[in-house]
Structures are given as C-alpha cells and as structure tokens.
Amino acid sequence: MRWRTALGVVAVLVGLAAAGGLVDVGLPALFVPLVGVVAVLIAAGAVRDSLSADDRPVLPEPERRHAASVPGDEFDTLLDSASLHGRIGGASDRDAIRDRLEQVAVDVLTRYDGDTPERARQRLAAGTWTDDPLAAAFFGEGVDPSTSVIDRVRFAATSDSAFRQQAAHAIAELDRHVAGGR
Amino acid sequence: MSLPLTHRNEGRQGMVAAGLALAGVGVLTGRPGLLLASTVPVVLAAHARAATFPSPDLAVERAVSTTTPDREEAVEVTVTVTNEGASTAPDLRFIDGVPTALTVADGTPRHATALRPGESTSFSYAVTAERGHHTFDPLYVVAHDTSGGAARHSEVAVETELECVPPIPPAATLPLRPSAAGITGETVTPEGGAGVAFHTIREYRRGDPLNRIDWHRAARTGDLSTVEYQRERSATVVVVLDAREEGYVASDEHDRTVLERSVEAAGAVYEGRRLVGDRVGVATLSPADCWLAPGTGSGHRARVRSLLATHEALHPLPSDDPFFGVISLSRLRRRLPSDAQVVFCSPLVDDYAARTARRLDAASHPVTVVSPDPTVGTTTGQRLARVERSLRCSTLREAGIPVVDWGDETFQSTVANAVRRWSA
Amino acid sequence: MVGVTDPVVDTRPPTGHAGIVGGVAVVGAVALVVSASALSLALLGALLLTAGTVYGSGRVVGLGALAALGGVAVGAISGVGVVFLLVATAGIVVAWDAARQSLDLAETVGREADSQRALSTHTGVAAGVTSIAAGLGYGIYLVVGDGRPVGALVLLLFGGVLLAAALR
Numbered sequence: 001m002r003w004r005t006a007l008g009v010v011a012v013l014v015g016l017a018a019a020g021g022l023v024d025v026g027l028p029a030l031f032v033p034l035v036g037v038v039a040v041l042i043a044a045g046a047v048r049d050s051l052s053a054d055d056r057p058v059l060p061e062p063e064r065r066h067a068a069s070v071p072g073d074e075f076d077t078l079l080d081s082a083s084l085h086g087r088i089g090g091a092s093d094r095d096a097i098r099d100r101l102e103q104v105a106v107d108v109l110t111r112y113d114g115d116t117p118e119r120a121r122q123r124l125a126a127g128t129w130t131d132d133p134l135a136a137a138f139f140g141e142g143v144d145p146s147t148s149v150i151d152r153v154r155f156a157a158t159s160d161s162a163f164r165q166q167a168a169h170a171i172a173e174l175d176r177h178v179a180g181g182r
Numbered sequence: 183m184s185l186p187l188t189h190r191n192e193g194r195q196g197m198v199a200a201g202l203a204l205a206g207v208g209v210l211t212g213r214p215g216l217l218l219a220s221t222v223p224v225v226l227a228a229h230a231r232a233a234t235f236p237s238p239d240l241a242v243e244r245a246v247s248t249t250t251p252d253r254e255e256a257v258e259v260t261v262t263v264t265n266e267g268a269s270t271a272p273d274l275r276f277i278d279g280v281p282t283a284l285t286v287a288d289g290t291p292r293h294a295t296a297l298r299p300g301e302s303t304s305f306s307y308a309v310t311a312e313r314g315h316h317t318f319d320p321l322y323v324v325a326h327d328t329s330g331g332a333a334r335h336s337e338v339a340v341e342t343e344l345e346c347v348p349p350i351p352p353a354a355t356l357p358l359r360p361s362a363a364g365i366t367g368e369t370v371t372p373e374g375g376a377g378v379a380f381h382t383i384r385e386y387r388r389g390d391p392l393n394r395i396d397w398h399r400a401a402r403t404g405d406l407s408t409v410e411y412q413r414e415r416s417a418t419v420v421v422v423l424d425a426r427e428e429g430y431v432a433s434d435e436h437d438r439t440v441l442e443r444s445v446e447a448a449g450a451v452y453e454g455r456r457l458v459g460d461r462v463g464v465a466t467l468s469p470a471d472c473w474l475a476p477g478t479g480s481g482h483r484a485r486v487r488s489l490l491a492t493h494e495a496l497h498p499l500p501s502d503d504p505f506f507g508v509i510s511l512s513r514l515r516r517r518l519p520s521d522a523q524v525v526f527c528s529p530l531v532d533d534y535a536a537r538t539a540r541r542l543d544a545a546s547h548p549v550t551v552v553s554p555d556p557t558v559g560t561t562t563g564q565r566l567a568r569v570e571r572s573l574r575c576s577t578l579r580e581a582g583i584p585v586v587d588w589g590d591e592t593f594q595s596t597v598a599n600a601v602r603r604w605s606a
Numbered sequence: 607m608v609g610v611t612d613p614v615v616d617t618r619p620p621t622g623h624a625g626i627v628g629g630v631a632v633v634g635a636v637a638l639v640v641s642a643s644a645l646s647l648a649l650l651g652a653l654l655l656t657a658g659t660v661y662g663s664g665r666v667v668g669l670g671a672l673a674a675l676g677g678v679a680v681g682a683i684s685g686v687g688v689v690f691l692l693v694a695t696a697g698i699v700v701a702w703d704a705a706r707q708s709l710d711l712a713e714t715v716g717r718e719a720d721s722q723r724a725l726s727t728h729t730g731v732a733a734g735v736t737s738i739a740a741g742l743g744y745g746i747y748l749v750v751g752d753g754r755p756v757g758a759l760v761l762l763l764f765g766g767v768l769l770a771a772a773l774r
Contacts, residue, residue, distance in 0.1 A: 011765030036209030072567030
C-alpha cells in the first residue's frame with residue numbers, strides 16, 4: 001500500500017513538472033489507454049473486495065426479550081437429531097431415548113393402570129398396553145407397525161423417520177393414560 | 183468487546199472503485215470531462231479515509247414517569263443528551279440501556295441526531311413494568327465524524343432505577359399438615375379469624391370484653407357469663423420457592439416465567455397462614471441466598487412483600503450463577519426451626535424438585551407442595567414433560583405429601599378446590 | 607443468553623430518508639438532460655437509489671449508483687458538457703452517499719427512531735465537500751486545459767490512479 005502511495009506521489013509531481021514544461025518525459029500516447037485499463041481493473045477488484053462483510057461492532061439490543069426455556073423443548077431437539085438419517089451416533093441416541101421412555105412408560109403403567117413393573121414391561125414388549133399400533137411398535141420388538149406406503153416414501157425422502165413417528169405416538173398415548181388418571 | 187472502541191466504516195470504499203471506473207472509461211474514450219468527474223467520488227472517499235475519531239463530550243439525563251410503578255404499568259422514559267463539548271457532533275446515535283427484564287411497550291429506545299455545542303436532544307419511549315428491582319444499563323453512544331468514516335462506540339452511565347412491588351395477593355387458606363407435635367394447623371380456619379377455638383364458659387368478671395359475653399345464655403337465665411377461648415398454638419411455616427433455573431421455565435418462550443406464579447402462590451399462602459396467626463418465613467432454592475426467618479406482625483409482612491418483589495434471588499430473569507443443590511438444601515435445613523412446616527412452591531419440572539420435597543419431609547418438616555403447571559403439551563417433548571411432571575406429582579402424593587397442582591384457575595380457588603377434595 | 611435469532615428491530619430506513627436520497631439523485635440526473643439515453647439511465651439509477659433506501663437494501667442502492675454513474679459515462683460519450691457532467695456526478699455521488707448513510711443509520715437505530723437530522727447533516731457535509739472538490743477540479747481543468755505534453759498526462763493519470771487505489 002505504502003509503495004503505491006509513494007509511487008503515486010512521485011508520478012504526480014513529475015507529471016506536474018512535465019505539464020509546466022520543466023522536464024520532458026518521452027512517453028508515447030499508447031500509455032494513456034493503458035492507464036485507463038489499469039484503473040478499470042483496480043475498480044473491479046475494489047468492487048469484489050467490498051462485497052465481503054466488514055466487522056462492525058455488535059450493538060446492544062435492548063428490545064430483545066429473554067427467551068424462557070419451555071419444559072420438553074430440549075427433548076424435541078434430542079428427538080430431532082436422533083431421528084436424522086445417517087447421523088453418527090444416531091443409533092446410540094435412539095437407544096438412550098428408548099430407554100428413557102420405557103422407564104417413563106413403566107412408571108405410568110404401574111401408577112395409573114396398577115401394573116407391577118414386570119407386568120408393565122411385559123405389556124410394553126407385547127404391545128398390548130395401547131390400541132395405537134405405532135405407539136405399541138415403539139417398545140415392542142416383534143410388533144408390526146404396518147407402516148403405510150406413503151409413510152415409507154416420506155421417511156425415505158425427508159428427515160422424518162419411523163422412530164420419531166413411533167416415539168411421538170408412544171408419548172401421546174402415555175399422555176392420554178396420565179390424563180385419564182389425573 | 184470492551185468500550186469505548188473505535189471502528190472504521192468502509193462504506194465509501196465503493197466510491198473509489200466508481201471513481202477509478204469513471205476515470206478508466208474517460209481515458210479509454212478520450213473524454214477529459216469524465217476524468218474530471220471521476221475525482222468527485224474519490225474525494226468523498228478520501229474525506230472518509232482522512233476522518234479522525236470523534237470524542238464527543240456528552241451529558242446524559244434519564245427521567246422516568248415514576249420510579250415505583252405498578253405491575254404492567256407503562257413507564258415513560260425520557261433520555262436527554264446535551265453536547266457539552268466545544269465542537270459540533272455531526273452524527274450521534276443512542277441506544278438506551280433498557281433493564282433486561284423489562285420490555286419496550288411503545289416507541290423505541292434508539293435515537294440519532296446531530297448536536298451543536300451546548301445543544302440538547304431528547305427522546306422517549308415506554309417500558310412495561312414488571313415485578314422486581316430494575317437498574318438501567320448505561321446509554322450506548324455511537325459517534326461518527328462528518329464523513330461517517332470513523333466511529334467511536336462508548337457508554338455513558340446514568341443511574342436510573344425502577345422498583346415494582348406488587349401487593350401481597352389475597353389470602354389462600356392452604357391447610358397445614360398434621361404434625362407429630364400435635365400442634366393445630368389441620369383446622370381450616372375461616373379467613374380473618376384469629377385462630378381461636380371455644381374452650382369453656384365461666385362466670386362474668388368485671389372488665390371482660392362485651393363481645394365475649396354469652397348473650398344467648400344471659401337472655402335465657404339472666405346471669406352474665408363469659409366465654410373462654412383456647413388460644414390455638416400458632417404453627418411455624420416456611421414458604422420455600424424454587425428459583426433455580428428450572429423454576430424459571432415458561433409455557434412459551436416469550437411468556438412470563440412460572441416463577442411469577444410461584445411468587446404469587448407464596449404470597450397468597452403467606453397471607454393465609456399469617457391471618458390464622460402462624461409465624462411464616464420465606465426462603466428460596468436459588469443461586470443467590472435468600473432467607474427471611476418466620477415472624478409475625480406488620481413489619482414482618484412488609485419485609486415479606488418487599489422480599490417477594492425485589493429480592494435478587496427472585497429476579498424476574500434467571501441468574502447465570504451456578505446453583506449448588508446439596509449445599510443449598512443443607513443450609514436451608516440448618517435454618518428451618520425444628521417445628522417448621524414447609525410449603526414448597528415449584529413447577530416440579532425436574533427430579534431435584536421432587537427429591538427436595540421428600541428430603542425435607544423425611545427430615546420431619548412436613549411438606550406441602552404448591553406447583554404452578556408450566557406444561558402445555560403442544561409438541562411431543564412438551565407432552566413428555568407433562569407426563570413426567572404428573573408422575574412426580576403422584577409420586578409425592580403417594581409419599582403422603584399433598585400437591586396443589588395449579589393450572590389455569592386462580593390460585594385461591596385452586597387451593598379451595600384442593601382442600602374440598604382432601605377433606606372429602 | 608441469546609443466540610443469533612431474527613432481528614428485533616425493523617432496520618429499514620424511515621420513509622423520510624428516501625425523500626432526501628431521491629431529491630438529490632434527481633437533481634444530479636436532470637443535469638444530463640441534453641442526452642436522452644444518459645438521462646434515462648441516470649433516472650433509473652435515481653429510482654433504484656430511492657427504492658434501495660425505502661427497502662433498506664444495500665444491493666439495490668449499489669445497482670442504482672452503478673446505473674446512475676453509467677448514465678454519466680454515457681452522457682460524457684454523447685457529448686454532455688463538462689460542467690453538467692460534474693454537477694450530475696456530484697448529485698449522484700451525494701445521493702449514493704446519503705442512501706448508504708441512511709441504511710447505516712437505520713441499521714443502528716432502526717426505522718422507528720428519529721434520525722432525519724443525522725442524515726441531513728451528513729448529506730449537507732457531503733454535498734459541501736463534493737462542491738468544493740468539483741469546483742477546484744474544474745478550476746484546475748480550466749487552467750491546465752489542452753495542449754500539454756502526453757508524457758505529463760500519462761504520469762498525472764498514473765499517479766492519480768495509484769493514489770486513489772491507495773485509498774482503499
């Protein structure tokens with residue numbers, strides 16, 4: 001940057017001297033358009049540079065309201081990320097969610113249906129604790145969720161998954177159990 | 183980022199490019215006029231480039247329409263800035279430091295202007311008052327030079343405070359647990375009663391108050407007799423608020439937090455127990471320490487009111503400080519008088535809350551839980567949170583700890599309904 | 607405490623700002639009246655500068671400046687006089703600067719805040735600086751005139767370009 005300024009100053013001074021007839025610089029007229037081309041090129045480079053964002057200081061935002069945490073939103077995020085196709089660690093995340101929900105389900109069935117914990121586990125495994133086939137399939141290994149063709153296509157095409165759908169149904173079913181016993 | 187800081191605004195850089203482009207076209211097409219015109223944008227850019235950072239000397243005043251607003255009252259805030267320097271400040275931008283827990287209801291806390299020496303400007307906006315003690319942050323000032331090329335960001339501190347102390351809510355007559363010591367408290371005393379029970383009737387003695395003479399008997403027999411009441415021994419109650427981060431959840435991220443309902447419940451329970459003559463104290467489970475020993479009298483009541491409104495531990499927004507559960511609980515247990523019952527106000531959104539209730543109960547401080555319900559059940563996770571909270575409520579009830587589950591009704595009628603259910 | 611979420615303040619400039627920008631830009635464009643193509647290009651640029659200010663779009667403002675200065679170049683090629691070229695360039699550049707400043711102000715204080723005076727002061731100063739620059743330039747132009755050696759011209763141009771580039 002500095003050498004350009006220095007060179008510029010020298011060029012201008014010599015140019016002024018030449019214009020005043022003090023010195024004689026024998027530059028051909030061919031150089032005039034050359035300078036024009038250089039100017040246009042520098043201009044283009046400047047436009048390109050200015051497209052990158054500058055680092056302005058972060059200003060306070062007194063209008064921004066504190067966002068409170070909503071009970072359960074954390075689980076939604078967890079479920080979302082565990083349901084993504086091909087995510088590393090997705091399988092163990094899904095296992096963790098399944099374990100947590102099974103514990104909740106056992107608690108719900110023992111407390112609201114009067115089951116013993118063993119009986120509750122049996123009913124969950126057999127899928128007989130609910131009429132909802134998707135909810136039943138979440139805990140039951142051998143339970144056929146009978147996923148519709150449309151759902152299969154949807155699961156393949158979007159980040160939605162059978163796991164997520166069944167988890168949502170299982171939780172909704174537990175919620176209904178609890179609401180009935182409240 | 184520490185203030186003040188300086189910043190160069192590169193906004194006029196494009197003008198150099200425009201100038202060079204005009205010059206280039208002028209040279210290539212042989213138009214000297216264009217060459218001349220090209221100097222104009224370059225000069226403007228040079229002006230910005232040569233800019234020096236301004237350092238305005240400003241005097242700032244902030245006036246509020248009231249420093250002790252009611253809850254939800256709109257408070258008008260007027261900020262006046264005077265240029266006390268010797269030179270004109272050509273570009274001043276202000277962002278006022280609205281307290282974090284308050285929201286801007288009307289207008290904007292921002293303003294921009296130019297100020298000649300000695301000149302003043304003022305702008306105003308309104309905030310909605312919330313429970314608590316609120317301190318305004320400094321006024322944030324961005325000063326630019328005339329070209330806009332050099333900016334200084336700084337803050338001017340102005341002390342302004344708002345204090346919103348809501349009245350103690352109407353009493354909710356929450357009954358206490360029967361306690362091992364046989365102290366009364368299970369009796370539901372009518373509101374405003376002085377906690378007295380019929381004892382004996384004896385012969386009238388001179389000086390007995392008229393309202394204690396049994397007039398029915400006097401009419402029947404002609405003898406004056408005086409009713410003796412047994413003073414109920416007052417119970418000791420400590421209302422404990424869950425003001426950990428988990429006590430600050432909300433049904434929607436832009437709603438008031440459930441702590442506001444915990445505070446309301448605490449106030450109503452306090453008032454109810456005070457009216458039946460109990461000694462009532464207040465404590466919190468929170469990063470900041472908060473303890474008001476059980477007491478009686480109007481001075482104590484004023485302290486409770488002010489504590490519930492403005493104590494740091496019950497600030498409307500959660501603190502960033504860490505909470506040490508074990509330490510806090512053992513400190514609370516040390517402070518609780520041995521005969522104290524506990525009314526625990528908590529949304530019960532995590533296991534620590536439920537565990538705490540059981541620990542205190544097991545430590546021979548009979549616990550009653552008052553739980554404002556923050557769960558809504560819109561999403562799957564929220565439904566799970568609702569299921570888990572219901573399980574916590576029923577686990578507590580199974581352990582013999584009454585839980586007042588406070589939904590959409592008023593707290594007073596929720597308590598009344600709960601009492602009716604318990605006594606049925 | 608809070609992450610990066612949607613802005614809480616409307617950062618489009620207040621409506622009054624577009625008036626200043628549009629007014630100055632039109633003054634500049636009208637100076638190109640002798641060339642129809644230059645005038646229409648410059649007016650299009652003025653329109654874009656104004657629209658960019660209304661919607662708070664720096665990109666549209668940039669396009670507007672490009673179109674309007676393109677109008678100046680077209681005007682020069684089609685023979686608009688030097689004085690008019692200078693007036694047009696000054697008007698357009700000041701309008702461009704005002705539009706930029708308007709966006710910058712709105713970015714800081716938002717649409718709702720009163721920032722008219724800050725903008726008019728800034729624009730006034732820019733107009734002053736521009737007028738002095740254009741006047742001085744025109745004076746030198748008159749003095750230097752034609753008939754100077756080509757070598758001097760090349761050196762002056764080269765030096766000027768280097769100095770301008772160093773401004774970046």
